[in-house]
Amino acid sequence: MTQPVTPGLVVVDKAGGITSHGVVARVRRLAGTRKVGHAGTLDPMATGVLVLGVDRATRLLGHLILTEKAYDATIRLGIATNTDDAEGEVTARASAGHLEEATVRAALAEFVGDIEQVPTAVSAIKVDGKRAYAMVRAGEDVELKARPVTIHELVVHDVRPGELEPDATLDVDISVRCSSGTYIRAIARDLGAALGVGGHLTALRRTAVGPYTLEHAKTLEQLDGDFAVLPIADAARAAFPAYELDAEQAQEVRYGRRLPLEIDALTAVFAPDGEFLALYEPRDGVARPVAVFTG
Known part of the structure; x- marks a missing residue:
């Protein structure tokens, strides 16, 4: 006899290289239901917290999307790409070797608070009924409008010569706590633009979605061996x-x-x-x- 599906949340620690849709497909098989959704995607390159709803808890996700999120990231200054991350094609180079750490820190401090941010062009935002990322991949020019986001906190952990071209690039490790809808790739892009050297993201790990953190998360491999759902009542009390x-x-x-x-x-x-x-x-x-x- 098939066991009834337990409505609730599954907090996944997503690995790099897999899409959010791929994670949903795996959890559908583990949960034994197609009624699985997620509270905000992560790019294939990104890792970390991906919150999924099972059964009627999928209806809870739309309200969780309004909560704040937290990320750890590494920005590379000196190289710009067409996707604002390491998976894109290089569009510009300008040596960042002359930049002082204090200059980088001061520039990042300007991002804290309520700001207007232009989303990255390879986002899932629709333009004339088409996804922006699909338009970019088709070679079309995409212009997205700025929209309000809030950077609650931005901590700079390290500014050092880049792993790639250390004489010409800088790698900057940051942690960000922000409103939903904030693009960390756009921070990398805009920081590079502000400093006149270009910038892109080389690593991104989401550490929290609202109250759900990496401490609550399991990898897909762990879920394969021990699939567990956070009951919907516990999920609601936490959020x-x-x-x-x-x-x-x-x-x-x-x-x-x-x-x-x-x-x-x-x-x-x-x-x-x-x-x-x-x-x-x-x-x-x-x-x-x-x-x-x-x-």
Whole structure:
């Protein structure tokens, strides 16, 4: 007899070289269901935290996408590429050997806060119904509009001669905590432009998506041997403020009704037995359902 699918999240430590879609396909087989989605892709080159939803927990992912993310990255100054990372073709070179570490650090400090960022051209953003990355690969020129993002924190760990052409390039190790929708490749591109030498990303590892970190993550190889899902109730408690309902309130939630709850933000509400029922938000003096997960 087939075991029922457990709704919840799977936090994967993605390896380099595999696409996010490839990870989803593997988890679909392990979970025994096609109802698997992810909360934001990682490029094939990138590694680290990829949060997947299984069964009705896929509906939770759209709300997780709004949370902040964290990355470790290495920027190479002195070389620009058409993808803003090491997988692209070199488009320009200019020696970065003359740059002082203090100059690089000061330039990166300018990225912290609320900024307008032009996404990298090889993003999944649609232009006239087509993915930007597909247009670039087809040889088309792509111009994307700047959009607001927030860099909460940017820590510079090291500035050193580059592993490639050490006399002409600099490698810069950084950690970034930012809003969803921020492109770390674009930071590398824009840093290189600001310093007049070009820049691209040589390594990227996502260390957190909201409350889910590398400590929660398992590699695909580990999941092959021990497939486990973080139950949807535990996932909701980790990501949102929690509100414990009484039996009458829980029944109202099952009907999708508004409630006179005192909440300040998007909140996960739970039945007396601990079942996760819904996400509610404060609006017009009452709590209104954003998504109901029962049934």
